[in-house]
Amino acid sequence: MTADTPRRRTRPNVVGHASLLALSLLSVFPIYWMIATSVRPTNELLTSSLVPSALTWEHYRYMWDAIPMDSMLVTTFLMSVAITVTQLLTSLLAAYAFARWSFPGGRILFGLFALTWLVPFQVTMIPNYVLLSNLRWLDTLWALVVPQTASAFAILLLYQSVNAFPRDLLDAARIDGANSWSTLWRVLVPNLRAPLATLAILLFISSWNEYFWPLLVTRDIERSVVQIGLQMFLTSEGNLWGPMMAGATVASLPILVLYIVLQRQVVESFMKSGLR
Amino acid sequence: MRVLTLLATLFLSTAIAQSYLPPLDPNEDITITFYNYNLASAGLGAQGTQRLIDEFMEANPNVTVEGVGVSSDQMISRIQADVVAGRAPDVAQIVFDDLDFLANGLGITPLEELVAPEELAAHYEGFNPRGLELGRLDGSTYGLAYTFSTPVLWINEDLFRAAGLDPDAPPTTWAAVQAAAQTIQDATDAYGVYVSVFGQFDWMFQSLVLSNSGRVLSEDRSELTFDTPEAIGAVQMLRDLRDAGLKPDLGFNEALEAFLTGNLAMYVQTSAVQSYLLSASQGVFELGAAKLPAFGDKPVQPTNSGSALFILTDDPMKQRAAWELMKFATSERGYTIITTEIGYLPLRPAIVRDPAYLGDWVAANPIVEPNLAQLENLSPWVPFPGPNYKQMALLMMAAVEEAVFGDAPVADVMLDAHERASALMPR
Numbered sequence: 001m002t003a004d005t006p007r008r009r010t011r012p013n014v015v016g017h018a019s020l021l022a023l024s025l026l027s028v029f030p031i032y033w034m035i036a037t038s039v040r041p042t043n044e045l046l047t048s049s050l051v052p053s054a055l056t057w058e059h060y061r062y063m064w065d066a067i068p069m070d071s072m073l074v075t076t077f078l079m080s081v082a083i084t085v086t087q088l089l090t091s092l093l094a095a096y097a098f099a100r101w102s103f104p105g106g107r108i109l110f111g112l113f114a115l116t117w118l119v120p121f122q123v124t125m126i127p128n129y130v131l132l133s134n135l136r137w138l139d140t141l142w143a144l145v146v147p148q149t150a151s152a153f154a155i156l157l158l159y160q161s162v163n164a165f166p167r168d169l170l171d172a173a174r175i176d177g178a179n180s181w182s183t184l185w186r187v188l189v190p191n192l193r194a195p196l197a198t199l200a201i202l203l204f205i206s207s208w209n210e211y212f213w214p215l216l217v218t219r220d221i222e223r224s225v226v227q228i229g230l231q232m233f234l235t236s237e238g239n240l241w242g243p244m245m246a247g248a249t250v251a252s253l254p255i256l257v258l259y260i261v262l263q264r265q266v267v268e269s270f271m272k273s274g275l276r
Numbered sequence: 277m278r279v280l281t282l283l284a285t286l287f288l289s290t291a292i293a294q295s296y297l298p299p300l301d302p303n304e305d306i307t308i309t310f311y312n313y314n315l316a317s318a319g320l321g322a323q324g325t326q327r328l329i330d331e332f333m334e335a336n337p338n339v340t341v342e343g344v345g346v347s348s349d350q351m352i353s354r355i356q357a358d359v360v361a362g363r364a365p366d367v368a369q370i371v372f373d374d375l376d377f378l379a380n381g382l383g384i385t386p387l388e389e390l391v392a393p394e395e396l397a398a399h400y401e402g403f404n405p406r407g408l409e410l411g412r413l414d415g416s417t418y419g420l421a422y423t424f425s426t427p428v429l430w431i432n433e434d435l436f437r438a439a440g441l442d443p444d445a446p447p448t449t450w451a452a453v454q455a456a457a458q459t460i461q462d463a464t465d466a467y468g469v470y471v472s473v474f475g476q477f478d479w480m481f482q483s484l485v486l487s488n489s490g491r492v493l494s495e496d497r498s499e500l501t502f503d504t505p506e507a508i509g510a511v512q513m514l515r516d517l518r519d520a521g522l523k524p525d526l527g528f529n530e531a532l533e534a535f536l537t538g539n540l541a542m543y544v545q546t547s548a549v550q551s552y553l554l555s556a557s558q559g560v561f562e563l564g565a566a567k568l569p570a571f572g573d574k575p576v577q578p579t580n581s582g583s584a585l586f587i588l589t590d591d592p593m594k595q596r597a598a599w600e601l602m603k604f605a606t607s608e609r610g611y612t613i614i615t616t617e618i619g620y621l622p623l624r625p626a627i628v629r630d631p632a633y634l635g636d637w638v639a640a641n642p643i644v645e646p647n648l649a650q651l652e653n654l655s656p657w658v659p660f661p662g663p664n665y666k667q668m669a670l671l672m673m674a675a676v677e678e679a680v681f682g683d684a685p686v687a688d689v690m691l692d693a694h695e696r697a698s699a700l701m702p703r
Contacts, residue, residue, distance in 0.1 A: 043559045046537045066318035126357050133361035216357065219309075219344045235317035236348065237619060238552025239529065243318065 038245040045241050059242035066243060067229040068222050069250060076225040077254060080207035082145040087203050088196065091154035096184055099162040117152035129216055143217040154199055161195040197265030205255055226251040296392045297596040306597045307340040311368035314618065316345030320551055324617030332604045339597045349476065366589035367598035369422060372410055373477065373669060375659040378586055379418045386416035390595055399603050406654040407623035411584040419584025420602050423620040425548040426578045426650040427480050431564035435541040439463035446566035450513050453542060453569050457522040460541040468522035469542040470531040471514055474677045478669050479581045479657040481676055483568060484510040486577035486655050493658050500701060502672055503694035508687050514680045525681055546581050547647040551619040567646045578650045579657040582620060608633050621647060662702030671697040
C-alpha cells in the first residue's frame with residue numbers, strides 16, 4: 001500500500017506535466033516562428049526548416065527604414081496607456097455606482113450601458129468621425145483616445161467584482177467616518193488589485209492592437225499606430241514576411257513586458273474567478 | 277434671327293470656355309491631398325509613388341501634394357466618410373470597379389467638363405487608346421488610367437525541364453495547360469497549376485469569361501450575364517482542373533507560397549507581382565512568363581487590374597493642381613517611374629523601346645514582354661452599376677469559389693448566385 005502510493009501519485013503528474021509541456025510548446029511556437037522568420041535570409045522566408053541557416057538583421061533594417069516605427073511605437077504606447085487609464089477610471093466609477101447604490105432607473109441605466117456592448121463599431125464609426133472632424137481633432141492623439149474613454153465591457157467586468165465585494169466592509173468604512181470617495185480609494189481599490197490588473201492588461205492589449213479606428217482618424221503615417229505599420233508590409237505586389245515579422249517582434253515586446261510585470265495579479269485574478 | 281443665334285452660340289461657347297480649369301498661378305501656393313493605395317504599403321509601390329510625387333513637386337514648386345496611404349479595399353468607404361466630414365481628398369487612386377459608383381453615386385465631374393478639348397487631346401497623344409477606355413463610362417472620362425497590370429501565366433521553368441517540357445514553348449490554351457500540369461505532376465512532386473481568380477476583385481474572372489466569348493454584364497449595363505454558358509464554361513474549366521487533381525485546394529497566399537517554394541509549376545496571377553516574384557524566386561528556381569492561355573481557338577481578351585486617378589475636389593485651382601499631377605503621373609517620365617520602380621505596365625507604348633525611357637529596362641527585363649503584348653488585346657474591367665455593385669461582385673466571386681472548390685454542379689451554383697445578384701441590380 002505504501003509502495004503503491006508514490007507510484008500512483010507520480011503517474012498522473014508525468015502525464016499532466018507532459019501535456020502542459022506540449023501545450024506550452026504549442027503556445028510558444030508561433031512566437032518562436034515569428035522571431036525565426038524575422039532573422040531568416042530572404043530566400044529562406046517561405047521554407048519550413050525550423051532553424052534558419054544563417055541569421056540576418058536585414059529585415060529589421062528594412063522595417064525601420066520603410067515605416068516610422070519609432071514614432072508609431074510612441075503613439076501606440078501613449079494611446080494605449082491613455083485608453084487603459086481612462087477606461088479603468090470610468091469603469092471603476094460606474095461599477096462602484098451601480099453596485100453600491102440603488103437609485104431610481106439604476107437597473108434601466110445599467111441595462112442601457114450593457115446594451116451599448118451590442119452596438120457594432122461600424123454604426124458609431126462615421127458619426128464619431130464627423131464629430132472629431134468638426135472638432136479638428138483628426139490626426140491627433142485626442143482622436144485616438146477620447147471616443148474610447150468608456151466601454152461597457154470594462155464596466156460589466158468590474159461590476160461583477162465590486163458587486164461581489166463584502167458589503168459589511170463598505171458599511172464598516174462608512175461607520176468609521178469614511179465618505180464614498182475615500183471608501184472607494186482606501187477600501188475597495190486596494191482589494192480589487194487583481195481584477196483591475198487583469199482589466200488593465202486586457203484593455204492595454206486591445207488598445208495596442210487597434211487597427212480600424214486609427215486607420216480612419218489618422219492621415220499622417222508619422223502619427224499612426226504600429227498595427228497600421230505592420231499591415232503596410234502586406235501589399236498587393238506581394239507580402240514582405242521578413243520585415244512584417246521583424247515589425248511584429250518589435251511590436252509585441254511592450255505587451256510581453258507588461259504581462260511579465262503584472263503576471264502575478266493576472267494569474268491570481270483568473271484563479272479567483274475560476275474558484276468563485 | 278441669324279445674328280441672335282450667332283450671338284447665343286458665341287455666348288455659350290465663351291461660357292463653356294470659361295468653365296475650363298484656369299492655369300496654375302505661379303504666385304499662389306496650393307496644397308492638394310492625394311489618396312493613394314500604393315502609399316499604404318511599405319514596399320516598392322510606396323517608394324515609386326513617393327518619387328513620382330517628389331519629382332512633380334520639384335517641377336511645380338508652388339504645388340504641395342500631401343500623399344495619404346489608403347488601402348484599395350478601404351478607399352471608397354474612406355472617401356465616403358471624408359465626404360460626410362467635409363474633408364474629401366482632392367485626387368485619388370481608385371480601382372476600376374468603383375468607376376460606376378464614382379460617376380453615378382458620388383457624381384464626380386468628367387474630365388471633358390474640366391479640361392479644354394485641345395489640352396486633353398495633347399495629353400492623350402501617345403496614350404494607349406484601350407487604356408483611355410478604362411476610365412470611361414457612357415462616353416465620358418471620369419478617371420485617367422494610371423497603374424495597370426494584366427493576368428500572366430507565371431512558370432517555374434525548372435519544373436518544366438524536370439518534366440521534359442520546353443519552358444520556352446509554354447502552353448497557349450487551357451487544354452495545353454491541363455496537359456502540361458498532368459505531365460509535371462506525373463514527373464515531379466509539384467502541383468500542376470493554380471489560377472488566382474478568387475477574392476473580392478473580379479477582374480481576372482472577367483478575363484476568363486471574356487476570353488470564352490462571354491460577359492459578366494450586358495453591353496447596355498442593364499443585366500448581369502454570368503449565367504450564360506460562356507461564363508459557366510469558364511468556371512467549369514477551373515473546376516475540371518481541380519477535379520483532375522491538377523489544381524490544388526489552396527488559398528491566395530498559400531498558392532503564392534507554393535509557387536515561390538518551387539511546389540507549383542504554373543501560376544496565373546497579376547503582373548503586378550512581377551518584382552516580388554523575381555526577387556523571391558532568386559536562387560530557388562528560374563522564373564518564366566507567358567500570356568494568359570486561350571479557350572481553344574477563341575481570342576484571348578485579358579482585362580486589367582489596377583487603378584485610375586480621379587479628381588474629387590470642386591475647387592477649380594485644386595482641380596487644376598490635381599490635373600497637373602495626373603498629367604505628370606501618366607506622362608512618359610511618370611510611366612518610366614511606375615514601370616521600373618513598381619512594376620506596373622506603361623500605357624504609353626512609344627516609351628517601351630525608347631532608350632530615353634524604358635528601352636534599356638525592358639531589354640534587361642524581357643520577362644515583361646508577355647505582359648506588354650497583352651495590351652494589344654486588352655478589354656476594360658467592367659464595373660457593376662448601382663449602389664450594390666460591391667455586393668453583386670462579392671456574390672459572383674463567392675459563387676466562383678464555391679463552384680470550383682465545392683461538389684455542387686457549376687451551373688447550379690452560378691445560376692443561383694446570378695438570381696440573387698440580379699435582385700440587387702438598379703431598377
